Structures are given as structure tokens and as C-alpha cells.
Amino acid sequence: MSQLNYALVIAARRDAAAALIGGARSLAHRVGIVFAGEDMLADAADVGFRLGTAGLPFSAAASAIVRLVAEEQPDLVLAEDSADGRLVVGALAAATRTNPLAGVSQIAVEDGRVVAKRLVYGGSAIQTVAADGPAIVTASAGLYEARSGAPCGDIRDVAVEPPEGVKFLGRSAKAGTGEDLSSEKIVVGVGRGVGSAAGLAAVRAFATVIGAGVGATRPAAEESPWYDGRRYIGISGDTIKPNIYIACGVSGQVQHMVGVNQAGLIFAVNNDAKAPIFQDCDYGIIGDVNRVLPELTARFDRA
């Protein structure tokens, strides 16, 4: 695989920045990172652009990032596939009259061009697209391993003007639902089969005992009144790469599994022996999550 000259990563979260810098390193000789906030790291990047967003949301920097990209002329803009990343990429694509490649699952460089793959038609087909010029891409940070490296010695400050016509009133932290799973080594997946707030509490108790994060399928997150998070894993949600994924009451449809199929080991608990998840997991328990999980929790608690 050939390499590009210069890739510019855009990330609002520290974990995502580290992973996308790792990905960009495999694609380009020179890597820059556009970030905001004092606690962000630009380690392993050749150059860091620190946005002066103090007190403003990341998306307020969209115009400043458009100007920066025009000056820097990277061959690839690799943005985190998040609300912030997609918004910035939308502004960049409009300014440069380029089609952004959103939500890609694989990026390669062939003959100096960016070639990206993404799942379409609900995960039943793979679309391959090649960019003829500079490429603007969003990808889940979970696709890549974070790369450690020397602290970046070239950090440049980028001024950000508050956007006109919109007044940012403030932000407040949402009670932790452990939704950012990109750095979790173990993830317990909540499917519709978990079925109730009591079932979810049993999942969370189990996850606490084994030190896991908790994620969900799309219907569990979007349609189940007992689920308290909004993000979900899968083709239209997050891609994760934990060492262990434990699917609880998850049927195992392809649209969910594409988000976890890079996990090291997949375990499943499902009361239907014919559920597709049993074709995709390494170890399975046929049983009711409401009985199996409390028992597992008690055993791990004693261990």
C-alpha cells in the first residue's frame, strides 16, 4: 500500500484522537491533529492545531477548520464519526465542493488515491469508493488502535470566532451511562431481550463486577423505554473493538454484528437456541438473561 503525504485528523475526544492518529499514521507520512481543549493529546502527531474554542462547543470551530484545511491542503481529512465530526466534515465538503465519505469501515491508499469501503443496504453489501483528489472521510475511532508516541513538539493555536446568529448557552454533563465504548476492553451488549429496567440493572451489575462498559443494539437504545442511553453499536452507530463482547438478549442481526465483529472474543446469552448470534459467537449460553446474569455476577463477585 502506498502512502499519502499528509493526513489531518479531526477529533473532539481524547480517545478518538489517539486512535485516529494511529490510523492516519498507517496512511500518511505526515499526520496533523486538529483538537480543542487542554486535556487533549497530540502525541504521535507531527503537528497539532489547538482550536481556541474556550467555552464554545467543538462544532463552533467549523469555519476555522475550513480555513485551516484550505491552508494546510492535506491529502486526507480523517474526522471522528460523531455528531461533531460529521458537522465539520459537512462544512468542509460544502466549502471544497467535495463529496465526503461518511461512516467508512476501511480506508486504504492505492496508487496515491484514498480508497474507502463502507457498508450499504443495511450491511448486506460493501461499497468501494475512490477519491480523485483530497479525501474527506469520517470513520469510527474504534476501527484503529491508539498509537502512543512522543508528545507533539509543534502545537499551533487556531483562533475560533463564535458563529454568528447562534448563542451557545452552556453545557451540562449527562449522568454517566458509560456510552463511550471506544477504549473499553470488555463490553456487555444490551439487546431487546434484556426486556426491562430490572434486566438492565442486572446487566449493569454484571458489567461492574467484570469491569466492562455497557452498549446496546439500536432497537434497545431507540425503542426501549427502560434503556437509559442513546448511542448504539452497529452499522449506523458505533464500531467497537474490545477484547471481549458479551451480547445479552441480542439476536445477532448483521446490522449489529458489523459493529462488534472486530472483538477478540464474542460471548452470547440468548434464550432462543436458533438466534443468529449463536452462529457468530465463540461461546454461547442458551438461557434467560434474567437468570443467567445474576448467577454470573454472583460467581464473579466471589472470585
Ligand SMILES: Cc1cc2nc3c(=O)[nH]c(=O)nc-3n(C[C@H](O)[C@H](O)[C@H](O)COP(=O)(O)OP(=O)(O)OC[C@H]3O[C@@H](n4cnc5c(N)ncnc54)[C@H](O)[C@@H]3O)c2cc1C
Ligand atoms: C438500515 C438499518 C440499519 C440498522 N442499524 C443498526 C445498528 O446500527 N445497530 C443495531 O443494533 N441494529 C441496527 N439495525 C436493526 C437490526 O436489523 C436488528 O433489528 C437489531 O440489531 C436487533 O436488535 P436486538 O437484537 O436488540 O432485538 P431483537 O432482534 O428483537 O432480538 C432480541 C433477542 O433477545 C432474545 N431474548 C428475548 N428474551 C430473552 C431473555 N429473557 N433472555 C435471553 N434472550 C432473550 C430473543 O431470542 C432475540 O434473539 C438496523 C436495521 C436497518 C434496517
